[in-house]
Amino acid sequence: MTKINVTVDGTKYADEVEPRTLLVHYLREQVGKVGTVVGCDTSNCGACTVDLDGKSVKSCSVLAVQADGCEVTTIEGLQAQDGTLHPMQQAFHEHHGLQCGYCTPGMIMACRDLLKNNPDPSEAEIREGIEGNLCRCTGYQNIVKAVQAAAKAGVSA
Amino acid sequence: MTAVEERTGQIGQARLRKEDQHLITGRTTWVDNMTVPGMVHLAILRSPMAHATITSIDTSEAKARPGVIGVWTGQDFAETQGNLPCAWPVTPDMVNPGAPSLAVTQVNHVGEAVAVIAARTKVAAQDALEAIDVEYEPLPAVMDMEEAVKDGADLVHPNTTSNKSFTWAFESGAAGTGAPIEDALSAAEVTVTRRFIQQRLIPAFMEPRSTLVQPVGDGVLMHSSTQVPHILRTMLALTLGIPEHKVRVVAPDVGGGFGGKIPVTPEEVITTLVARKLGKPAKYTESRSESLMSAHHGRAQIQDITITAKSDGTVTGLDVHLYADMGAYLRLVGPGVPILGAFMFPGIYKFPAYRFVCDGVFTTKTSTDAYRGAGRPEATFAIERIMDELAAELGMDPMELRRKNWITHEEFPYTMVAGLTYDTGNYEAATDKALELMGWDELRAEQKQRRDSKDPVQLGLGISTFTEMCGLAPSRVLGSLDYGAGGWESAHIRVLATGKVECVTGASAHGQGHETAFSQIVADKLGVAFEDVEVIHGDTQSSPKGLDTYGSRSLAVGGIAIVKAAEKVVAKARKIAAHLLEADENDVEFENGNFSVKGSPGASLALGEIAFATFTAHNLPDGVEPSLDSDAVYDPENFSFPHGTHLCAIDIDTETGQAKIRKYVCVDDVGTPVNPLIIEGQVHGGLAQGIAQALFEEAVFDADGNLTTGTFVDYTLPSAADLPSFITDRTETPSTSNPLGVKGVGEAGTIASTPAVVNAIVDALRPFGVNDIRMPATPERVWRAIHGSAHAGRAEAGTNAYGGSSTETSDGGNA
Numbered sequence: 013m014t015k016i017n018v019t020v021d022g023t024k025y026a027d028e029v030e031p032r033t034l035l036v037h038y039l040r041e042q043v044g045k046v047g048t049v050v051g052c053d054t055s056n057c058g059a060c061t062v063d064l065d066g067k068s069v070k071s072c073s074v075l076a077v078q079a080d081g082c083e084v085t086t087i088e089g090l091q092a093q094d095g096t097l098h099p100m101q102q103a104f105h106e107h108h109g110l111q112c113g114y115c116t117p118g119m120i121m122a123c124r125d126l127l128k129n130n131p132d133p134s135e136a137e138i139r140e141g142i143e144g145n146l147c148r149c150t151g152y153q154n155i156v157k158a159v160q161a162a163a164k165a166g167v168s169a
Numbered sequence: 170m171t172a173v174e175e176r177t178g179q180i181g182q183a184r185l186r187k188e189d190q191h192l193i194t195g196r197t198t199w200v201d202n203m204t205v206p207g208m209v210h211l212a213i214l215r216s217p218m219a220h221a222t223i224t225s226i227d228t229s230e231a232k233a234r235p236g237v238i239g240v241w242t243g244q245d246f247a248e249t250q251g252n253l254p255c256a257w258p259v260t261p262d263m264v265n266p267g268a269p270s271l272a273v274t275q276v277n278h279v280g281e282a283v284a285v286i287a288a289r290t291k292v293a294a295q296d297a298l299e300a301i302d303v304e305y306e307p308l309p310a311v312m313d314m315e316e317a318v319k320d321g322a323d324l325v326h327p328n329t330t331s332n333k334s335f336t337w338a339f340e341s342g343a344a345g346t347g348a349p350i351e352d353a354l355s356a357a358e359v360t361v362t363r364r365f366i367q368q369r370l371i372p373a374f375m376e377p378r379s380t381l382v383q384p385v386g387d388g389v390l391m392h393s394s395t396q397v398p399h400i401l402r403t404m405l406a407l408t409l410g411i412p413e414h415k416v417r418v419v420a421p422d423v424g425g426g427f428g429g430k431i432p433v434t435p436e437e438v439i440t441t442l443v444a445r446k447l448g449k450p451a452k453y454t455e456s457r458s459e460s461l462m463s464a465h466h467g468r469a470q471i472q473d474i475t476i477t478a479k480s481d482g483t484v485t486g487l488d489v490h491l492y493a494d495m496g497a498y499l500r501l502v503g504p505g506v507p508i509l510g511a512f513m514f515p516g517i518y519k520f521p522a523y524r525f526v527c528d529g530v531f532t533t534k535t536s537t538d539a540y541r542g543a544g545r546p547e548a549t550f551a552i553e554r555i556m557d558e559l560a561a562e563l564g565m566d567p568m569e570l571r572r573k574n575w576i577t578h579e580e581f582p583y584t585m586v587a588g589l590t591y592d593t594g595n596y597e598a599a600t601d602k603a604l605e606l607m608g609w610d611e612l613r614a615e616q617k618q619r620r621d622s623k624d625p626v627q628l629g630l631g632i633s634t635f636t637e638m639c640g641l642a643p644s645r646v647l648g649s650l651d652y653g654a655g656g657w658e659s660a661h662i663r664v665l666a667t668g669k670v671e672c673v674t675g676a677s678a679h680g681q682g683h684e685t686a687f688s689q690i691v692a693d694k695l696g697v698a699f700e701d702v703e704v705i706h707g708d709t710q711s712s713p714k715g716l717d718t719y720g721s722r723s724l725a726v727g728g729i730a731i732v733k734a735a736e737k738v739v740a741k742a743r744k745i746a747a748h749l750l751e752a753d754e755n756d757v758e759f760e761n762g763n764f765s766v767k768g769s770p771g772a773s774l775a776l777g778e779i780a781f782a783t784f785t786a787h788n789l790p791d792g793v794e795p796s797l798d799s800d801a802v803y804d805p806e807n808f809s810f811p812h813g814t815h816l817c818a819i820d821i822d823t824e825t826g827q828a829k830i831r832k833y834v835c836v837d838d839v840g841t842p843v844n845p846l847i848i849e850g851q852v853h854g855g856l857a858q859g860i861a862q863a864l865f866e867e868a869v870f871d872a873d874g875n876l877t878t879g880t881f882v883d884y885t886l887p888s889a890a891d892l893p894s895f896i897t898d899r900t901e902t903p904s905t906s907n908p909l910g911v912k913g914v915g916e917a918g919t920i921a922s923t924p925a926v927v928n929a930i931v932d933a934l935r936p937f938g939v940n941d942i943r944m945p946a947t948p949e950r951v952w953r954a955i956h957g958s959a960h961a962g963r964a965e966a967g968t969n970a971y972g973g974s975s976t977e978t979s980d981g982g983n984a
Contacts, residue, residue, distance in 0.1 A: 112680025
């Protein structure tokens, strides 16, 4: 077991983990952040996408020990203290960018990261930018719309 | 009426979904999120062999591994596990060899469960899998359906005499629904015959299946990622001999289904057996790889189809033979899937004669069952493809051929050659609107220009004018097809003391938006606020009666049950209102949630006031029970028949074989809309799945029966970058078979889009002498089709991931 210190959604955690533990399993099973989910075992689907020190990562392809000393933001940390939704969450709601909602946490995290790097993307850039996140319900069209709306509203963080 | 109407009230409004809040913030209740005290974690050992006898299993080393609580094999549960249910014995002599949850003496597909480990942690259970030692005696893999049904073929199941499970047949002459097919065949002026391959697909819902079983007294509480908590409860009781009233099933948040979460699964039975054995809660969650190889697959048909016509293009007959791959075992409704399709092959056309014969065949592959559309996409593909081939044979425009043969809007209700009565439709209106949105004529002109200039990027235009049967289903019809249950749906509405409303439905959502759409219906019918309605579903304790969600039934059947229950609530409230207002019941009018007395302005009571008066019960009419609740169970008299016209323009790079959709237009007629936002979302998602069949997805097995597309690396779900933005629109021809005029929309996009895309590809390639292409139409297949038979030899030796020799062998036929 290895000791790690990680800040998740603003709270500091000190935990013992097996060196082989993936970040997503640490988040779900030890920290209780079950809002971040697992959709595949080959890092294709992106359902587990989180922010690690400001960079978007698939938390199934990062070891928990690699997050030692880092700051992690999950879907559960996006809302403001007063409960106000993050503008990307709001955009997904307003543009029907989700159906079953399973891919949604990772998708929202990835879309947020996309705008951070490219505040005014074209449709093609949005589609290319989120191709690492799979959705089986929406056909992506309303996700693209949500990102466009968020971009228009000046969301870039 | 086909114009899109302006509406007041909640029905017809694009309300944002009630479901979203917890899903966008990660406060979800997926089964795998749940832990309960004392819970053990399960891992399942799966067969690496497609077909083998199990000669021995040694679990002793695994049992000694740290954290392991127990290990069980099929032998341990042989007496208690029963057989997984198949509720659709399509013929009286259908052969069902039985389906154990844990293999006992033989495995029949790669991925079949062989042993289960319970451990204190999930990793401990998974780590111990490698310590189980299984000896297999290999048997020959049975992969090709046509080979499998030949005399002397290797048998999948030793307790059968043939790999054919059933032959189901329909012939319009014999059924009295049309002329004899043989007459049509012998009198045909034009005959076109094709073999189409419906490749295997995998539903690939995003949430892997998960089941948590807690022993409760002498019963069980099961949380499962299922589409069908009610059916699961009944079937679990029957399979395991647990009294039904001792079984409670909860489907909490469920992350997609698409038919893939309909059957009772081996994992649900195994988890229940272990939990009861240990007297402790047990949870099993599959990995994606396990899901792809062991959760059921869909499609997998060989379609031999002959169409006959007069030389003026009037169709005279349709003759269909299917081989339907059941895989290793019959799942819940697996045999019924191609039979649902039987009614849809004639599509929207006035065929005088029709024959359909389907052989259900066992192979040593993953079992098949419902996948979005279930039988109807396969049928729609075949008819829409062969109509294009007939048009080419006749030298007619494919849309002109369709217009000549489809049912015109004046002809409804129309009883078609397979015996269904289509209640309403307006194919002309949907088609005209679609053509206009597409800019069809301009695209045709561009196509000609590009052909003439020998542009390396050619343009293809594809059509799909489809209908589907939805709102499954009238119970009497299901009975006539030997299905093991009815097709009704239930609703319970209760108005609480404060005027808030609870609406309990037996439909169980997994992404569709029932809570929103049903709230809109209740709000309108009771005149209460949308926000004041809570929809309760997915738990057999709180919504005890239902037949769940599949087959685009939730609105067209479940929604109507809600209307009926609301009407009963209003009727009772009217009685109480009359009493309180001291008026004759016949003089009490109900509008916008208020009861008023005709001719007495000012004398009125809101529904909420009546609810409170009912709660206090101080002053009710004699004989009236103090409740403002009502139940309704609705059994539809007919299916609903959504229809539409889908048009696809595709660019084909003849040098690389790359096919790229340039424009996709669909005009769907799903009747009266309840929520246009949800409709549009369902259409988008449906299109993505139908287009994926045409261009991207196939479950490929090698000659030994290994699934070679066993991860999302190889089973290629489309990403956002693979799809265009769609242009969607609607016409509104209300269904006359139900009081809301609704038809259902869950499957339309998937059913209609596949042939539109393939017709577009073939249209682009016809000048190259191409008249068919196998799905998925990958760049390699398109390139080989263009470059012709000189490259056929290489195609035979191509990669099996994209339809080389192994795929051809496993599905039969070569295109």
